[in-house]
Amino acid sequence: MTPRTHTRSRGHERTARRTRGAILARAVDLASIEGLEGLTIGRLASDLGMSKSGLFGHFGSKEGLQLAAVDEAATRFASEVVQPALAKPEGEQRLRALCAGYIDYLERGVFAGGCFFGAASIEFDDRPGPVGDRLRDAIGAWVGYLEEQARVAGAADPKLVAFELQALGQGANSNFRLFGDPKTFARARAAIDAVIDAQIARKPRQASQRRSGRKGKSVRG
Amino acid sequence: MTPRTHTRSRGHERTARRTRGAILARAVDLASIEGLEGLTIGRLASDLGMSKSGLFGHFGSKEGLQLAAVDEAATRFASEVVQPALAKPEGEQRLRALCAGYIDYLERGVFAGGCFFGAASIEFDDRPGPVGDRLRDAIGAWVGYLEEQARVAGAADPKLVAFELQALGQGANSNFRLFGDPKTFARARAAIDAVIDAQIARKPRQASQRRSGRKGKSVRG
DNA sequence: CTCTAGCGCACGAACGTTCGTGCGGAGCGG
DNA sequence: CCGCTCCGCACGAACGTTCGTGCGCTAGAG
Numbered sequence: 001m002t003p004r005t006h007t008r009s010r011g012h013e014r015t016a017r018r019t020r021g022a023i024l025a026r027a028v029d030l031a032s033i034e035g036l037e038g039l040t041i042g043r044l045a046s047d048l049g050m051s052k053s054g055l056f057g058h059f060g061s062k063e064g065l066q067l068a069a070v071d072e073a074a075t076r077f078a079s080e081v082v083q084p085a086l087a088k089p090e091g092e093q094r095l096r097a098l099c100a101g102y103i104d105y106l107e108r109g110v111f112a113g114g115c116f117f118g119a120a121s122i123e124f125d126d127r128p129g130p131v132g133d134r135l136r137d138a139i140g141a142w143v144g145y146l147e148e149q150a151r152v153a154g155a156a157d158p159k160l161v162a163f164e165l166q167a168l169g170q171g172a173n174s175n176f177r178l179f180g181d182p183k184t185f186a187r188a189r190a191a192i193d194a195v196i197d198a199q200i201a202r203k204p205r206q207a208s209q210r211r212s213g214r215k216g217k218s219v220r221g
Numbered sequence: 222m223t224p225r226t227h228t229r230s231r232g233h234e235r236t237a238r239r240t241r242g243a244i245l246a247r248a249v250d251l252a253s254i255e256g257l258e259g260l261t262i263g264r265l266a267s268d269l270g271m272s273k274s275g276l277f278g279h280f281g282s283k284e285g286l287q288l289a290a291v292d293e294a295a296t297r298f299a300s301e302v303v304q305p306a307l308a309k310p311e312g313e314q315r316l317r318a319l320c321a322g323y324i325d326y327l328e329r330g331v332f333a334g335g336c337f338f339g340a341a342s343i344e345f346d347d348r349p350g351p352v353g354d355r356l357r358d359a360i361g362a363w364v365g366y367l368e369e370q371a372r373v374a375g376a377a378d379p380k381l382v383a384f385e386l387q388a389l390g391q392g393a394n395s396n397f398r399l400f401g402d403p404k405t406f407a408r409a410r411a412a413i414d415a416v417i418d419a420q421i422a423r424k425p426r427q428a429s430q431r432r433s434g435r436k437g438k439s440v441r442g
Numbered sequence: 443c444t445c446t447a448g449c450g451c452a453c454g455a456a457c458g459t460t461c462g463t464g465c466g467g468a469g470c471g472g
Numbered sequence: 473c474c475g476c477t478c479c480g481c482a483c484g485a486a487c488g489t490t491c492g493t494g495c496g497c498t499a500g501a502g
Contacts, residue, residue, distance in 0.1 A: 015471090016477065033347060037259065041462065053464080054478040062462060113347055122343050125398035126254060126334055136399060163408045167392020174391065175384065177346035178357060187384045198419065236497090237451065262488065274490080275452035283488060 020058050023048060024072040027065065031073075033113030036066050036120045036131065066131045073116040074138045081105050082145070092153040092200050095165075098146060099192045102169045106176065107185050115173040117142075142166070154201035164195045241279050244269060245293040248286065252294075254334030257287050257341045257352065287352045294337040295359045302326050303366070313374040313421050316386075319367060320413045323390045327397065328406050336394040338363075363387070375422040385416045 026047055031039040041062060045055045059065040085097035106115060113119065117139055124132040147162035155161045172188035175181070247268055252260040262283060266276045280286040306318035327336060334340065338360055345353040368383035376382045393409035396402070 019477080035256070035258075035344060037256075040460080042460070051479050052462085053480075056463070057478075119343055121399050122340050122395055123256060125395065139399065159404075160408050160411060163392065163396060163405070164389065164412045167396070167409075167412070168385065168388050170395065171384065171388020171391055174343055174346065175388070178342050178360065183380075184384070187381050188388075190381060191385045191388070194419065198415065240451080261486080263486070272453050273488085274454075277489070278451070 016058070019050075020068075023055055023058060024068055027069045028073045028076065028116055029112035031066075031069050031113075032111035032116040032119055035123045036069065037123060039066070039069070041065065063129070063131060067134055070120070070131065070134045070138060073111070073120075076110065077105075077117070077138075077142070080108075080110050082142075090149060090152045092149075092196065092202075095146065095149040095153055095200070096193075096196060098149065099165055099169065099196070100189070103172060103185055103188050103192070106169075106173050114177045115170070118170050118173045150200070153196075155199050156201070157199070161195065161199050164199075165192060168192055168195065237279070240271075241289075244276055244279060245289055248290045249294045249297065249337055250333040252287075252290050252334075253332035253337040253340055256344045257290065258344060260287070260290070262286065284350070284352060288355055291341070291352065291355045291359060294332070294341075297331065298326075298338070298359075298363075301329075301331050303363075311370060311373045313370075313417065316367065316370040316374055316421075317414075317417060319370065320386055320390065320417070321410070324393060324406055324409050324413070327390075327394050335398045336391070339391050339394045371421070374417075376420050377422065378420070382416065382420050385420075386413060389413055389416070 023044065027039060027044055030044060030047070034043075041052050041056055045052045048055070059068055081098065081101040085094050085101050088094040088097040117135065121135055121139055124135050143162050143166050146165050147158045150158035150161040150165075168188055168191045172184050176184040244265065248260060248265055251265060251268070255264075262277055263273050266273045269276070280289055302322040303319065306315050306322050309315040309318040338356065342356055342360055345356050364383050364387050367386050368379045371379035371382040371386075389409055389412045393405050397405040
């Protein structure tokens, strides 16, 4: 039972943490390909050239490994997608940056098997337990953040905007993984732009300059 | 190795086909929950109150079972989603009917674990082999059909329309499975309507007059 | 119509493998 | 020396798969 909650008093801490990090780095990639359940300890250990039991000790159970993998993936997602967008001011610009960052992250192949959460969420969507809960938290935070930025940007229905944007991003992921068509990303970007253009109310202040002729359309007040 | 190619001496044919049908009916539901790989022969057999080997004989291999499950799911999808829409004339109306049918099918819970193809496609998206191929065929046919109807309806970029519609449908599926929010379906319907409204070119005959009212229909006779 | 031969479906048991999980002991840094 | 990390090994369960067997039906001979 006692997983690893011991007081790691000495300097072995460094070594262990590094190993753990290496394990998780490979684990999230593997899980993005094979799924969180298809991620097996034996496969992961042999990939890393270490023993099953040695790896196992770091997490105490498979569920522990899965939870750690979700956290690792969330961290990677935050630094690859969310953080870069924080440079933009809140509202429409940040919302655009978040979506663009998501598509870029797919195109860049941040996870070896496409979006980690796209795969994991479908796998755990109707399974109870802490792993599903943690996934719900992570994805809920992402969608909630989209919603918040849509609200700040003045969307009439921020929840709807967040749903559409998330769906289009997820669709780009699965479509590209399934058919391998690189034009998918261009379509996703176009679709995302269209959603934001249509549903975000422009601040009257800076109504004019948009990219290349998005004139005073101002859909919805 | 000879699977079932024998001349079935008439009487048993009925029995076998019925059993096989019962197996597949449960198999697609189970696979929509646990995934096509998570679908295990032992679990399926005990669910149906039969032996592993008896069940196994119908398909010859797990891959055979998976392939049969994909076909069964495609059949169910066709009769639940596509066929009802064939009553509408091709083009915008049929496109709307297809999308509405898809959301209805999600809401109705045609598969116990949400959309079979939503789960299976993500699971097999980067795995080679006949199962993935068959899934690609089925989903490609669906998206291709959306595209075709969008083209008939006069969309400027039918591939883009098909991508968006498929993504929104898929998003509704995963969003509802994950969070259980029934408002998801209303959002999906609104998003789908918005996409079609925005991207389907009306016949110049009765131009203008868009929103809020499907009165002036007569899209392509 | 009766009896029987044969076919096909389903069964239970067992196979080899791989899964997740524990136990006890090297090996090395502090 | 101690303590932590990692390893080798073994376990029970579950996986897909194969085997030999029996029951129930159909077909055809008498």
